Amino acid sequence: MLKSRMLQWLIMILISITLITMAGFFLWNYLDEKSQPEDPSVAAAASVDGVKPKKLTADQMLEQTVEIADITTNLIGxxxxxxxxxxxxxxxxxxxxxxxxxxxxxxxxxxxxADLNAEQIRGSKGYDLISTSLLNKINPILTAGKLRQVDITSINIVLN
Known part of the structure; x- marks a missing residue:
């Protein structure tokens, strides 16, 4: 009788330890996922969260658009x-x-x-990478509003 009670207590302790360990494991994974860097597209969406989408006329778009032309810089390599x-x-x-x-x-x-190479900026995925990176880096320096969209109007990659 004493042995059966001790066996029951031992089983309950082992089950408790197992449950606590599993809970700790799941909590650790949850917190680890939260600490991972965000996908640039997700971060871009979050940075313009406060901007309400509205249809703009062509004149309004022109009034709210700034062009920066012909920036030439080295890539990696x-x-x-x-x-x-x-x-x-x-x-x-x-x-x-x-x-x-x-x-x-x-x-x-x-x-x-400067942090990119020619392969990374080729194609629509590369253009999206540049646009979202700039959106994420420029929005924090603006205090009077938000950058809604970054469009690449021309690009010329010179390979050496």
């Missing part, structure tokens, strides 16, 4: 790129601020492109 952008902002006020930050924006563009 010996290759270089000549690229132009159109940045669509959410208001005239944010456009004015963006224009004042022109040199800072150009520096961010050059820094972003």
């Amino acid at each position: 010996k290759d270089f790129v000549k690229i132009s952008f159109a940045f669509e902002l959410d208001s005239k006020k944010s456009k004015e601020e963006f224009e004042k930050l022109n040199t800072r924006v150009k520096a961010i563009i050059i820094q972003t492109l």
Whole structure:
């Protein structure tokens, strides 16, 4: 009788330890997933979360768009790129601020492109990578509004 009670207690303790270990394992995995860096497209979507989508007329789009043309910079390796952008902002006020930050924006563009190679920027996936990276890096420096969209208007990759 004493042995059967001890056996029952031993089984309950082993089951408890197993359940606690499993709970700890699942909690560890959950927290580890939260600490992983976000996908650039997810981060881009989150950075424009506060911007309400609305249909803009062509005139409104023109009033809220800033073009930066012909930035030439080296890529990883010996290759270089000549690229132009159109940045669509959410208001005239944010456009004015963006224009004042022109040199800072150009520096961010050059820094972003310097971390890429020619293979990474080719094709629509490469263009999306550049656009979302710039969106994620430029939005934090804007205080008067948000950058809604980054369009690549021309790109020329020179391979050496």
